[in-house]
Amino acid sequence: MSEGQKVQKLVYGIGGGNPADPRMLEHYSRIVDLARASISGRREPRIALLPTAHHNGTHAKLTFRKFIADRFTEIGCRCREILLGDVPAGEKATSNADVEEILSQSDALYVLGGDTRYLLNVLSDRDLISVFHKHFESGLILSGSSAGLIWLADVCMSDSESFSEPEGWRFVMIDGIGIIPMAVNAHDNQGVSDGVLPGITRMKQFEMQLRKIPDTTGLAVDEFAALEIRDGKCKVRSHQENTGAYLLAVIDSRIRRRKIEGEVNLMDPEGVMDYILCGQ
Numbered sequence: 315m316s317e318g319q320k321v322q323k324l325v326y327g328i329g330g331g332n333p334a335d336p337r338m339l340e341h342y343s344r345i346v347d348l349a350r351a352s353i354s355g356r357r358e359p360r361i362a363l364l365p366t367a368h369h370n371g372t373h374a375k376l377t378f379r380k381f382i383a384d385r386f387t388e389i390g391c392r393c394r395e396i397l398l399g400d401v402p403a404g405e406k407a408t409s410n411a412d413v414e415e416i417l418s419q420s421d422a423l424y425v426l427g428g429d430t431r432y433l434l435n436v437l438s439d440r441d442l443i444s445v446f447h448k449h450f451e452s453g454l455i456l457s458g459s460s461a462g463l464i465w466l467a468d469v470c471m472s473d474s475e476s477f478s479e480p481e482g483w484r485f486v487m488i489d490g491i492g493i494i495p496m497a498v499n500a501h502d503n504q505g506v507s508d509g510v511l512p513g514i515t516r517m518k519q520f521e522m523q524l525r526k527i528p529d530t531t532g533l534a535v536d537e538f539a540a541l542e543i544r545d546g547k548c549k550v551r552s553h554q555e556n557t558g559a560y561l562l563a564v565i566d567s568r569i570r571r572r573k574i575e576g577e578v579n580l581m582d583p584e585g586v587m588d589y590i591l592c593g594q
Contacts, residue, residue: 324348324455325493325543327463329535329559330427330501333378337538338459339385340553344540345457346391349421352455360392362420366399366436367428367461382426394420399436413442417449427460431474431488434465443491450493460500463535465490467498469527471520473507480509485519487527494533494543495580497524502534503557521569524562531586532562534571546581550574563590 326348328341349359363386365379379402383393394416396408408416417423423446425433437443450456456466464470467490475483490498499520506513514522517534524532535541539552539559550559561578562571563586572590579585 321451321453322352323450323453323545324352325466326422326455326457326540327466327494327535327543328457328459328500328540329463329537330460330504331537333382333427333459335538337553341459341540341551342382342385343389344542344551345422345424345455346386346389348455348457348542349391352421352453358390358392359422360394360420361386361422361424362394362396362416363424363426364396364398364433364458364462365426365428366397367430367433367465368426369397369400369402369428379426382424386424398440398442399432410440410442410445414445417445417454420454422455422457423449425456425458425462425465427458427462429474429477430461430465430470430472430490431486432477433461434488434490447491447493456493463541464498464500466493467533468492468495469497469530471497471499471516471523473510476507476509482511483509484511485516485523487523495583496586497527497530497532499532499534501537502560503536521562521571524569525564531583531590533559533580534562535559543580547577547579548574549577561586561590563587565591 326345346359386393396413401407470488470490471485472488502517504516536557539557542549542551552558559574560571570590578589
């Protein structure tokens with residue numbers, strides 16, 4: 315980056331979905347394209363993979379770690395992993411010094427889905443949250459799906475309890491790291507999850523939770539849709555007309571919701587509220 319050039323802050327967050335679904339491959343390619351553009355094609359893009367939420371040691375269905383690394387490699391990206399918390403048998407956790415080194419040499423970070431609360435607890439215990447903030451401020455692209463999106467919020471709705479109590483669990487609200495300045499929900503178009511108490515869709519659960527947080531706007535993202543947030547200005551990338559992302563607010567005790575079309579500046583609270591109201 316030339317002297318005096320403004321650092322661009324870029325987030326690419328996917329609202330969840332099966333990582334092997336063909337619709338996800340287009341998002342992986344977009345992340346690589348963004349990383350390549352950030353270095354002007356001078357070399358092969360480099361991406362750091364963080365599977366901490368994926369490998370919380372309690373959930374057998376989370377088996378996509380190698381698959382995702384292979385996909386990024388196949389589409390022209392050099393990958394390195396950051397292993398924190400419960401790591402797979404026979405592997406070693408990454409030291410804080412090595413986390414710094416990997417991030418400093420990477421153009422993008424991809425955070426796998428899974429247990430959001432576990433991810434945040436591990437990063438907090440290792441005193442690493444400020445490290446990710448620092449590298450984001452220096453131009454590292456932050457990307458991911460599901461937990462890999464919502465951990466970036468001020469507060470997020472998570473199914474973390476399902477990893478320890480699959481037969482009877484509730485959605486919980488968790489403090490994220492504050493890069494996206496609102497409450498965020500992934501999988502917004504998901505139906506009623508197995509084992510959830512009470513049996514209400516994720517969309518309605520999020521609206522119920524949002525009512526409990528005064529003066530907070532919400533951002534909900536459907537599965538297979540993604541947010542591309544460049545210096546706070548958000549556009550939605552979706553290849554299906556019926557999937558997207560939505561801004562929400564509680565106004566006069568009612569939930570107001572508007573689908574994002576075009577570009578919205580998430581760093582402008584008054585503009586976000588005007589956008590929601592103009593859609594009513």
